[in-house]
Amino acid sequence: MATSTVENYLKHILLLSAEGEELVPMGALAEALAVVPGTVTTMVKALADSGQVEHRPRQGVRLTAAGRRVALNVLRKHRLVECFLVNVLKMDWAAVDTEAEQLEHAISDEVLDRLDALLGHPETDPHGDPIPSRHGQLDSQVYATLATCVVEKALRIVRITDQSAEFLQFAVQNGLLPGETVRVTERNLASGLVTAKKITGRPLALGLAAAGKILVQPTR
Amino acid sequence: MATSTVENYLKHILLLSAEGEELVPMGALAEALAVVPGTVTTMVKALADSGQVEHRPRQGVRLTAAGRRVALNVLRKHRLVECFLVNVLKMDWAAVDTEAEQLEHAISDEVLDRLDALLGHPETDPHGDPIPSRHGQLDSQVYATLATCVVEKALRIVRITDQSAEFLQFAVQNGLLPGETVRVTERNLASGLVTAKKITGRPLALGLAAAGKILVQPTR
DNA sequence: AGATTTATTTTGACTATTCAAAATAACCGA
DNA sequence: TCGGTTATTTTGAATAGTCAAAATAAATCT
Structure with a gap:
């Protein structure tokens, strides 16, 4: 083991x-x-x-194939545990990564499966990261980010790729959560500044690096 | 840590x-x-x-006092996790000890508290073992066992003190679960044999050692 | 008391994981 | 192609936890 x-x-x-x-x-x-x-x-x-x-x-x-199998299983545990912590235990979105870091190595496959069922077989964790399937399929769609997307088009946030508590906290505070709809109103590569707006909201300025951590897709 | x-x-x-x-x-x-x-x-x-x-x-x-504090916290985690696994994830009564063995070291105090609340602050785990309180109180009542109790009196099972999967499996199969009511109809120290009967049931013979692992209290 | 059994401690060694610092290889610009 | 960064590997040492087996102490039994 x-x-x-x-x-x-x-x-x-x-x-x-x-x-x-x-x-x-x-x-x-x-x-x-x-x-x-x-x-x-x-x-x-x-x-x-x-x-x-x-x-x-x-x-x-x-x-190798063997290593990848193990890695995907660990990642699945990590992300399902995050779902559990947020959806069931109502824990802080920004804090669960650290918790899951420990739990991912302690939970058995048996518990994993039951947790998965309890949560209704979610496809992504609370940050929008895809959860590997029980047999190792991992959604690897390539998404645009607020730093690369078209401007002035309504987009749905699908994922936040920085798990640090600070960044997630910032995201929560500005309502930049998976599922929310935003529009980039302005982007200036020279100044490295991106301005985004939620449908119902004031414009929010953020740097290119930060914008690049927020993945979006066309509103369906 | x-x-x-x-x-x-x-x-x-x-x-x-x-x-x-x-x-x-x-x-x-x-x-x-x-x-x-x-x-x-x-x-x-x-x-x-x-x-x-x-x-x-x-x-x-x-x-020492310090060591006891740590130990009680770990035991609390262990037993609350067992409750969770049985009550929420519906896992097999006999299997949860092994699982909890791992999880008790991986769950944070924060998660512990939320789990406790989710479960409704249980006082005992599924085997009847008392759960230490958040601040280190541990119920230490001394119970009679099927090997030591009075005969022919209705008694409530409060606890099974052997966590091995084999014994717990045996207990389940014979309905010797915490909460059930039993009566010892016969006890022979010489032969080391105890005969117990559930209210609605056929008599069951078990050895003194096994009988001693089943704690009971007077039906209130 | 003397001999024996039993529990505990000591000693020396091994594995897994890590670091600091020195050695080496690869790459890069002129 | 030479010299200098930069990334990687090597080497030597440390820590946590473990075992096997020898040494020692305590308890027990005549």
Whole structure:
């Protein structure tokens, strides 16, 4: 059985390889896991020995099929737990990531399935992140963001890609939640400023980086 | 923050010291934790250094006030999680102990409180074991068992003190659940045999050891 | 008391995970 | 192609938790 350290390595490799095949640089992984790069090298070599990742020295890591299976299962646990914490326990949207970080390694597949049923088989977690299916399907649609979308068009927010409590708090305070409808009224690449407006609301200015963390799709 | 290993040591010391002050022998602790005795000695010395237990060399260990506080919190988590798994997720009575074993170290106090509220502040877990209160009160009433109670009197089952899946399964199959009413119709110390009957049922024979694991109280 | 059994502690070693710092390789600009 | 960044790997050491087996103390039994 994978230790929770191993689960974390695999989960973060999955998360950093976005869609598919790309090699994750060791440095990026070290940063994500908050350990020094040398530690990642050591650990990745061990993971490679156990067949969970493929290590290309000096280039990066990539999950094997086996590693990906484990990673998706952990991610599924993480996101379903977040749903539970927000929908059932009514916890703060911004706080649940940290909680789920622990719980994802402690809950069994049995509990996972029952939680999934209790929640009505949700497809995304409260931040809009897609929940991998029981057998490893992960929605990987590419969305526009407030930094890249067309202007003056009504769009539905589908997802917030920054899990930090600060950013999520900011999002809540400005009503930038998945499901809400917004329109970008102005975007100036030079100044790096984006102005967005909710249907019923005052204009809100935010930087390009922040705008890029909010994924949107055409209102259906 | 206490590691989950430390939490387990403290929890088991609490459980083994039943009520109060007794020193828990190192061997008993080693057995409960499924490690060799030498390991316990090493670990207990570390726990003593950090002020969580008092170690009497060659005699045993005992929790300090600080250690007891931690242990009660872990036990509270364990038992509330069991309630959740049985009452909300409808999991098998006999399987939840193992699950809770993991979850008790992963859930935060915040989640704990909300779980407690969701469940309606239960006083006992599904096996009848008392749940320590938020601030460390633990019901320590001494109950009679089917091995020690008066015969021919109707009694309510309050608790099953063996958490092993096998025993719990046996209990379920014979309807020996907390809340049920039973009567001991016969007890023979010599043969070590106890015969019990549910109000609406055929007599059931069980050994003294098994009978001693079922706690009862007078029907109110 | 002396010998024996039993519980506990000590010792030495091992695994998993981590860090700091030095060594190495790859890349990049002129 | 040379020199310098920058990323990665290596090396040596630390911590937490564990085991096996030898040493020791305590309790027990003649």
